[in-house]
Amino acid sequence: MxxxxxxxxxxxxxxxxxxxxxxxxxxxxxxxxxxxxxxxxxxxxxxxxxxxxxxxxxxxxxxxxxxxxxxxxxxxxxxxxxxxxxxxxxxxxxxxxxxxxxxxxxxxxxxxxxxxxxxxxxxxxxxxxxxxxxxxxxxxxxxxxxxxxxxxxxxxxxxxxxxxxxxxxxxxxxxxxxxxxxxxxxxxxxxxxxxxxxxxxxxxxxxxxxxxxxxxxxxxxxxxxxxxxxxxxxxxxxxxxxxxxxxxxxxxxxGRKVLLRVDKTPAQPGAVVLDVQGLRVTDGKGVERLRGIDFQVRAGEILGIAGVAGNGQSELLEVLGGIREASGAVTLNGQPLDLTGPRADGRARRDAGIAHVPEDRHRLGLILDFTAWENTGFGYQDRAEYGTGALIDQQAMRRDAQGKMQRFDVRPADCWLHAKNFSGGNQQKIVLAREIECDPDLLLVGQPTRGVDIGAIEFIHQRLIEMRDAGKAILLVSVELDEIFALSDRIAVMFDGRIMGERLPEQTDETELGLMMAGMAEGRRT
Amino acid sequence: MNGIPRWVDIALIPLINLALALLVSALVIALIGENPADAMGVMIRGAVGSAYGWGYTLYYATNFIFTGLAVAVAFHARMFNIGGEGQAALGGLGVALVCLAIPWPHWTLALVAASFGAALFGAAWAAVPAWLQATRGSHIVITTIMFNFIASALLVYLLVNVLKVPGSMAPETARFPEGARLPSAYDWGAWMGFGRSAPLNVAFFLALGCCVAVWVLIWKTRLGYEIRAFGQSEPAAKYAGIRPVRTIMIAMLISGGLAGLMAVNAVQGEAERLIIDSVQGAGFVGIAVALMGRSHPLGVLLAAILFGALYQGGAELEFEIPAISREMIVVIQALVILFTGALDNMVRGPVEGMFRRPRKGAA
Known part of the structure; x- marks a missing residue:
């Protein structure tokens, strides 16, 4: 049978x-x-x-x-x-x-x-x-x-x-x-x-x-x-x-007309903001997750990192965001960043001018049981705008939250609501508002539109382009090729802890990137 | 609170839990052939029916406030500190050393110094398990409970071999000198009817102060924000640059310090000497108090008073109705803990549902 x-x-x-x-x-x-x-x-x-x-x-x-x-x-x-x-x-x-x-x-x-x-x-x-x-x-x-x-x-x-x-x-x-x-x-x-x-x-x-x-x-x-x-x-x-x-x-x-593409002008890259050389990470099991990564991101451009989930992109973001230790050399605006030790943490990275929209907003980016206003200051709770001394100036934090939620069209715009009660798109807007408005030199963005509805995707993409146009460097990691194509000025493909190569979006296509994502070394040259 | 009014969360639900616990207790009392209404009457009168009863109820409550706050602060960092018993015992050692070392001119000075001693010793006793948890991942539940036994053995050793008054048979320190004794409720509250025997003393006000201090710490300070963030999500805290080791250590030191402060009430305020087992299980009751109070200082205060009343009312009940034994009192207390702590979600779900629906139209 x-x-x-x-x-x-x-x-x-x-x-x-x-x-x-x-x-x-x-x-x-x-x-x-x-x-x-x-x-x-x-x-x-x-x-x-x-x-x-x-x-x-x-x-x-x-x-x-x-x-x-x-x-x-x-x-x-x-x-x-x-x-x-x-x-x-x-x-x-x-x-x-x-x-x-x-x-x-x-x-x-x-x-x-x-x-x-x-x-x-x-x-x-x-x-x-x-x-x-x-x-x-x-x-x-x-x-x-x-x-x-x-x-x-x-x-x-x-x-x-x-x-x-x-x-x-x-x-x-x-x-x-x-x-x-x-x-x-x-x-x-x-x-x-x-x-x-x-x-x-x-x-x-x-x-x-x-x-x-x-x-x-x-x-x-x-x-x-x-x-x-x-x-x-x-x-x-x-x-x-x-x-x-x-x-x-x-x-x-x-329920309304949507733009499926983002309008953007050609990038005008400036000085090198982020320079990564020979970055290596070995995880707790002794597996090498990053095997020597080199790349640069310039002011005013978006470098998109494409790849199937689990090929080292998460580790890369974690190292740059100060969550994971690594070896190699990373400089930001020419200043070396600590990759191990006490100065390799999220606080030091924020002070250096790196903001990080993590891939997993539920696990990392938000405290779901905190109110929206507690979340819009999360990671920046030491900043002087939230008061000096031991006490947090909660009024200032709430005012700040109201402003951010308004500018990023977070719905409902109620800063007392807990983060878990917002939809995925609105949660992501809370994280983005926080990380974009702290005015960083470099923005790390992981899966910015994962689990986000189409209406919000449009909005988020526009914000990222605006930030680029304001002369910021953006490192975008996404498993959605459509998103990589829509936003990136340059595309790097990661496979098995390595960068397989870099392409310009107008000179490549999904087939070539797909081959590179599957580890076919140089793909098909266009 | 996710659409439900706050008073429902911190008042109504615990009250329903409590009512259920008392209902089951009444059944148990009826089962052994006593009249539940009489028994409840004795308990309530004994606990809160007279200034005499209040003198004991609030004394016990003071102990439970300290240990309850200790558990609550650690809870906010998602640390389950069940070592309050040992930390309070060590706090007693701190109090005794401070009170006996210096001939204190006035009780206010002695109170301040003894509080430091108590908090310092309690915190020190919490520091080792905290360090092991933070750096080695040794589970805090296991280590703190083991430290309870170590504390108990250490105190027996010290009291029998080191601190005992020469020539005395009792394993206890000398009585603290006059200047180190705290004013009892009789001294400042005789007008309210407190008698000479009331163990209630000024440490009660210290406990109230600690409630306020913990509230400010947890909800108003940067440190409290970081402790809560860490407790909610360690990965997110790490993302935000909150250092895990530092946060665990600080939360546990504060927790241990609060547990240690209990000795100001029990050792300095009441016994006026250090005796064996000065804590008498208050460290463990603190867990129930923190659970019932939902780790909020106001909740802890109310729950502590409730448990104080249960202790005092239980003692009266045992005395008045001989058929109800000491064990039966423990059963009643256990039922309260069971319903308010472990079975909380049984009541919580339906009640929250009831309060969410009407608000839908408004939202």
Missing amino acids: TAIDTIAGRPGAAAPGKVPAIELRGISKAFGPVQANKDIAIRVERGTIHGIIGENGAGKSTLMSILYGFYKADAGEILIGGQRTEIPDSQAAIRAGIGMVFQHFKLVENFTVLENVVLGAEDGAMLRPSLAKARKLLVDLAREYELQVDPDAKIEDLGVGMQQRVEILKALYRQADILILDEPTGVLTPSEADHLFRILRGLRDEGKTIVLITHKLREIMDVTDNVSVMRRGEMVATVRTADTSPTDLAELMV
Whole structure:
């Protein structure tokens, strides 16, 4: 029996063609005062790839969590294959034939692929028969859908693309008919993403139903058959992908016209602000994360660092921001910076004129349980504008916060609200307001628009360009190639702790950068 | 507070917890065949029904304020200091040495000096676990609790072999000289009805002062801002240039110092000599007090008074109704700790939900 026979033999799988695979009727869900889903109705046809697109906080993930049994809807019903189905927990979802691939993989790092696939779905007390069965199935699936992965490899030794395949295999092993993928390409190189899409098309052609949650318009256009747009908890439209365009979708998502490109004039680079030579970092496990990095950033230009997440970009930002120690030589405006010792901390870096918008605003950039006004001064609490002596001049800090929130259009503009109660875009604006308005010589920016809605992306990009035009040096790290192209005056590509090369944005394209991001040394010269 | 009024967070929810605890206590008392209403009446009258009762209730509360504040300050840096017991015991040593070393001319001077001694010794006892945590990652819960045992053994050794009055059989220091004794509630509060026996003394006002000082420290100063930031998120604190080792050390030294100050009340104010086990579990009650008070000085003050009343009321209850034994009192106290500390979220969720919904329209 092949994998597909097993699944096709499931009851209900042979239902007539017009019954949708998933139908949701009147789904509502509130978290306290926040209405995350409002009266959602959607039909996902069997054997299609159905995209769900929407800004952050539009309610996509909540809706899928309801479908997967993580949350219980306040109202509404779920029909799977035309039958009303209660999904109180994920076990019920699996029984209903739903498989989910999360943004953050749920794998046991020190187990093998095979063990992860079987985990939780063992046939009996003894492991061996399950493993043998899974091994056979894995081989079949690999052949049918290009899902090759070494069954005996440990998860921790696999790249993210491979780990994602394991997640898909896990779902298929549990005989999923419906596969939900939450932002699956966030961690992939362009070519890995293409491979994933080939896999998804193959699965669709075998009759599986795929739900793809994403905020990337390009993916929706490339791979989906139908697309549903969510905005502020409501399903605003479901259309055939062939009948729509990225501009229309963006407008539906945001509710108004948006610019998908930033207007900028050519850069006028000045003196070298940041000079990095031979930077090396070894992490706690003895792995070399940065293997000799050299580059410069000049005043009035944006150097974009492209690369797949995990190739040393985070470490680079952490070293420059004073969070991590390193060896090598770094100068700022000609003055050497300490890379080890007590003067290699965030305070010393700020005093030297470096501001840092960290990649992970939740973990580093904000204290989520602090109010907005406490956050707009975070890292600068020693500055004289917040009072001298032991006491903080809270009135000054609040006044300052009000001003920053107004100028950066943070909504709601209530400085007493806790940081965790703002949406992703507004949280990011709080961090940006703080780091831009301290008037640094060099701004480090990591993933400035990760988890940020389209409306705010436009705003954030404009602010960064304005800063560049004001003669500041900006080092931008982003895994979004679109963003790198939109903002950078020069692009450097990082792979495995090294800089693979530098390109000018107008003289390169995604294909070349994609090759460099995958470690092909010089890529294709243009 | 995320849409819910602050008074709900720091007053209503603890009161509901307390009511639930007393309800279960009443069931337990009914189970052993006593009348819960009578028992509660005895407890409440005994604790707060007379100046006599208040004299004890507030004395116990003073101890718990110090140890509760100690736990609360450490909590803000996400350090779980459960070594208040040992730090307070060492604080007692500090007080005794200061009081016995110099013939103090007036109690005010003795109070200031003894406070320094108490805080210094308490802080020193917290410093070693803090240093181990900050630099070596040794878990502070383990090290502080081990230091409790070391403190206990050290004090027994000192009292039996070093500090004992020659010729005496009791393992305790000599009584502090006149000039080092603190005015008791009788001296300054006789008009309120406090009697000679009331253990309440001026250290109570020191405790109130510490509440205010801790409030200023945590919510008004740069140091407090950094301690809270560090406690909320160590990576974010590091990003902001807040030094982890420095922050842990400072928070724990303040915490240990506050725990040590308890000895000003118990040793200098009440016993007027250093005896074995002068702390009597107040270090651990401080954990419950800080939990119930949600690490806010005002909450700590109220919770400390509640626990003081439980201690005093419990003692009265044991005395008045012989069927209710000492152990039964401990059960009641444990129920209060259980409901206010461990089961807090059971009540918190629904109550917060109730207060969020009506505000939706306004927002």
